Amino acid sequence: MTATPPPIEPNDEHLINAFINALWLEEGLSPNTQSAYRSDLRHAAADVKKQGVTLFELSPEHIPSLFADRLAAGQSARTIARQRSALKRFFGWLQRQNLRSDNPASRIAAPRLPRSLPHTLSEDDVLNLLAAPNLADPIGLRDRAMLELLYASGLRVSELIGLQLGQINLVHGVVRVTGKGNKERLVPVGDEALDWLARYARTARPQLLGRRESNALFVTERGEGMTRQAFWYRIKQQAQTAGLARLPSPHTLRHAFATHLLNHGADLRVLQMLLGHADLSTTQIYTHVATARLKALHTEHHPRG
Numbered sequence: 001m002t003a004t005p006p007p008i009e010p011n012d013e014h015l016i017n018a019f020i021n022a023l024w025l026e027e028g029l030s031p032n033t034q035s036a037y038r039s040d041l042r043h044a045a046a047d048v049k050k051q052g053v054t055l056f057e058l059s060p061e062h063i064p065s066l067f068a069d070r071l072a073a074g075q076s077a078r079t080i081a082r083q084r085s086a087l088k089r090f091f092g093w094l095q096r097q098n099l100r101s102d103n104p105a106s107r108i109a110a111p112r113l114p115r116s117l118p119h120t121l122s123e124d125d126v127l128n129l130l131a132a133p134n135l136a137d138p139i140g141l142r143d144r145a146m147l148e149l150l151y152a153s154g155l156r157v158s159e160l161i162g163l164q165l166g167q168i169n170l171v172h173g174v175v176r177v178t179g180k181g182n183k184e185r186l187v188p189v190g191d192e193a194l195d196w197l198a199r200y201a202r203t204a205r206p207q208l209l210g211r212r213e214s215n216a217l218f219v220t221e222r223g224e225g226m227t228r229q230a231f232w233y234r235i236k237q238q239a240q241t242a243g244l245a246r247l248p249s250p251h252t253l254r255h256a257f258a259t260h261l262l263n264h265g266a267d268l269r270v271l272q273m274l275l276g277h278a279d280l281s282t283t284q285i286y287t288h289v290a291t292a293r294l295k296a297l298h299t300e301h302h303p304r305g
Contacts, residue, residue, distance in 0.1 A: 008045040012055040016041045019093050040086040056094075060104045120255040125244055126151055129253075132242040138204035139221060143234050145193075145200035146218055146226075147253065149175070152193035154257035154275050156180075161226040163217040170198055179276035187274055 019041070020034050045055035048062055070080055087105035094100040121129070130147050134140035150160055159177045167176045173194055174186045189197075201217075209223050216225030232249070239247050258271055 008042055008049060009054045009056075012045040013042075015056060015094070015099075016045070016090070019090050022093060023089075036082060037086045037089075040083045041090055044083070044087060055090075056100075058091075058104050060107065063104065063107075120259045121244075121248060121252055123260060125242075126253070126256050126260075128242040129239060129244065129248070132238040138207040139234075141196075141200050141204035142208065142218060143238055145196045145204075146231065147235075147238070148193040148196040149189065150253040151257055152190045153187045154254050154261075155187065156254065156276070157228055157231060157251060159276075161218060161228060161231055164215045165217055166215075168197065168217060170194055170201075177276065183276065185273065185276050 016038060020038050023037070024034060041055065044058075044066065047066055048055055048058055051062055051065070053059070053062060067080060067084075070083065084105065088103065091100060091103040091105050095103055130144065130151065133143040133147070135144060146160065149155070150157075153175060155175070155177060156179065159179060163175065163177075168189075169175070173189050173191070175189055176184065176186055178184050205217075205219060208219050208221050212223035214223055214225065218226045220226060220230060235249075236247055254275070258275060261271055261274075
């Protein structure tokens with residue numbers, strides 16, 4: 001398939017442009033995503049034009065040949081999944097604009113995508129990241145406490161930043177978390193993280209709050225609860241200070257928690273409970289990461305490796 005599709009019908013071009021503009025206004029999609037969706041839709045319009053219809057007139061009967069051509073051209077499942085998403089969202093937008101009464105792409109079966117392994121950090125990388133914050137600054141002490149708790153517990157970032165004072169018990173060393181599906185779980189926290197949390201609660205948190213009050217465990221210098229964006233920014237800053245070759249995402253420490261536990265012999269079902277996964281199959285992706293580590297150790301140490 002050519003990079004630049006043949007000319008398409010003016011009405012299709014107009015509708016595609018209007019759809020992309022609406023996506024940008026409503027969701028703030030990145031220029032790269034906008035460009036990919038525009039290209040996907042223009043290629044689809046060019047292809048169905050060969051069947052004698054416009055993209056606006058597309059019916060469910062035109063869908064099979066549309067994606068059969070893409071599979072025959074050797075496109076990856078991930079690319080086809082994105083094209084499927086573009087079509088479904090485009091016709092969904094047309095429905096909301098009362099320009100169509102149906103979504104012909106709603107029944108397109110999703111291609112089976114290969115499960116990508118989560119990016120994680122080595123144990124040395126984690127130690128370097130944890131040691132990066134400036135402890136003379138209350139913000140640095142807060143960052144250290146948050147990173148320590150994240151690595152010690154494997155919480156989702158949304159769970160971490162949403163913690164209230166009453167959800168953590170420093171005496172018993174547990175944090176009570178409400179995860180996906182409003183399911184509550186108790187997660188143990190190690191002594192190291194508890195020490196940093198106690199130090200933060202005793203000194204840095206009162207300094208950040210001043211005379212203000214908040215039920216949020218982790219607060220900003222404005223006295224407000226942390227946001228995902230603010231925490232992501234702080235992680236990037238600390239990762240750069242630590243000299244990490246690849247900037248971690250807020251989710252990376254959750255992956256490191258899971259991988260390192262498995263590497264040290266943790267049971268998969270225990271890990272499932274700690275992570276708050278409803279299905280064990282979600283947790284099993286970490287066995288691939290641990291298996292890769294075991295293979296490397298075998299190669300390095302076995303006399304016939």
